[in-house]
Amino acid sequence: MQRTGKFAWHYGWVVVALTFLTMLVAAGIRSMPGILMMPLEDEFGWSRSGISSVVSVGIFLYGLTGPFSASLLQKFGVRRVTVIALAVLGASLALTPFMRTLWQFDLLWGLVSGLATGMMANVLGVTVANNWFTKRRGLVVGMLTASAATGQLIFLPLLAKIISVSGWKYSIYAAVAAITVVLVAVAVWMRNHPYDIGAAPYGDDQPVKPAEFKGRLFLAPLQALWAGTRNSTFWLLSGTFFFCGFSTNGLISTHLIPACGDFGITEVVAAGLLAFMGLFDLVGTTLSGWLSDRFDNRKLLFWYYGLRGLSLLFLPYALTAGPAMLAVFSVFYGLDWLATVPPTVKLATREFGKEKAGMIFGWVVVSHQIGASVAAYGAGAAREWLGSYSVPFAVAGLTCLLAAIMALRIAKARKTAAVVQA
Numbered sequence: 298m299q300r301t302g303k304f305a306w307h308y309g310w311v312v313v314a315l316t317f318l319t320m321l322v323a324a325g326i327r328s329m330p331g332i333l334m335m336p337l338e339d340e341f342g343w344s345r346s347g348i349s350s351v352v353s354v355g356i357f358l359y360g361l362t363g364p365f366s367a368s369l370l371q372k373f374g375v376r377r378v379t380v381i382a383l384a385v386l387g388a389s390l391a392l393t394p395f396m397r398t399l400w401q402f403d404l405l406w407g408l409v410s411g412l413a414t415g416m417m418a419n420v421l422g423v424t425v426a427n428n429w430f431t432k433r434r435g436l437v438v439g440m441l442t443a444s445a446a447t448g449q450l451i452f453l454p455l456l457a458k459i460i461s462v463s464g465w466k467y468s469i470y471a472a473v474a475a476i477t478v479v480l481v482a483v484a485v486w487m488r489n490h491p492y493d494i495g496a497a498p499y500g501d502d503q504p505v506k507p508a509e510f511k512g513r514l515f516l517a518p519l520q521a522l523w524a525g526t527r528n529s530t531f532w533l534l535s536g537t538f539f540f541c542g543f544s545t546n547g548l549i550s551t552h553l554i555p556a557c558g559d560f561g562i563t564e565v566v567a568a569g570l571l572a573f574m575g576l577f578d579l580v581g582t583t584l585s586g587w588l589s590d591r592f593d594n595r596k597l598l599f600w601y602y603g604l605r606g607l608s609l610l611f612l613p614y615a616l617t618a619g620p621a622m623l624a625v626f627s628v629f630y631g632l633d634w635l636a637t638v639p640p641t642v643k644l645a646t647r648e649f650g651k652e653k654a655g656m657i658f659g660w661v662v663v664s665h666q667i668g669a670s671v672a673a674y675g676a677g678a679a680r681e682w683l684g685s686y687s688v689p690f691a692v693a694g695l696t697c698l699l700a701a702i703m704a705l706r707i708a709k710a711r712k713t714a715a716v717v718q719a
Contacts (some may be wrong), residue, residue, distance in 0.1 A: 349677025360666020362415025439586015
């Protein structure tokens, strides 16, 4: 399992690779409504706001699942929980081509897909990093967070091309095939903890038996939430992450492709822009993980949110200026799309400890997804009322600047807030 000698390697990197692949597929599928929105409008006559409401529900449940996912991962192990989540996600997608009404879309993509992908979101990456790594934990969190960007990089252009050639149903079939491959790989090679194979976590010399999960599955996350609400750092992290979600997957992942369509830019080209962002986010988020191990994470968040806000204020101009300016936006926005995650995880772990970090961060992600849910529906409704996306993009840019200021307040809160013991 774990080789030693000149060419030593640690099985934790195999687990990281499998987790990366799992989160990649889940994130790629979670971003699919952006390329499905216009085909579903054309085929079923559903409104932009109606489809956006389904996306909004899915995004919210994707986040709400996080704290309970952390509890389930500790109780039943990463492999079992991930296999079940992949199976449920695959079943919901397999039924999608047979839907005929908006409520069926809401059931499959709002409820089932939202819950299933939520089990394979950032909390999964945090759990794997904490279980398998003592050193380079920030780097691992950055790599696994970047899987969301890689999912878009790989999935969206390919699926957009399939839609343009064969129709949206065949893009669903392709996604189901990808889920099947990942499910088999996880079932065969995933391991829950280094102690299961007699190994020490990366950076340690001795195997350490994992702490037994003693809480109640659905009560423990609520107890963690109560502990968090008595700590000002939790509120600052949750507040900044609300604006993070408001300005990323709720807005750009869901509405950039339709916004490009308003200016005559095809779905394939617009999906290529998202993939271009994904490429730079893969670099930026991995680099952010490396930086989070070395620099003040609060100051990193200040720069990430500030630069993202400026890029979003630039977006309405870029849409009117043409492909060159959109490419500029894609580079600068992409570099810090998910770069906020590693510093946020590090701050949560430092404040609440490794054992509680998964559930605490899960609740911080709930705030993120509430923000994303608000943006997913609000931007679609604003597009119907105002005829463009300019106002939602500008509002998101301003909220990011506010988040940058809030990030600096974490330093002051850390001095006055005692670590809450729950």
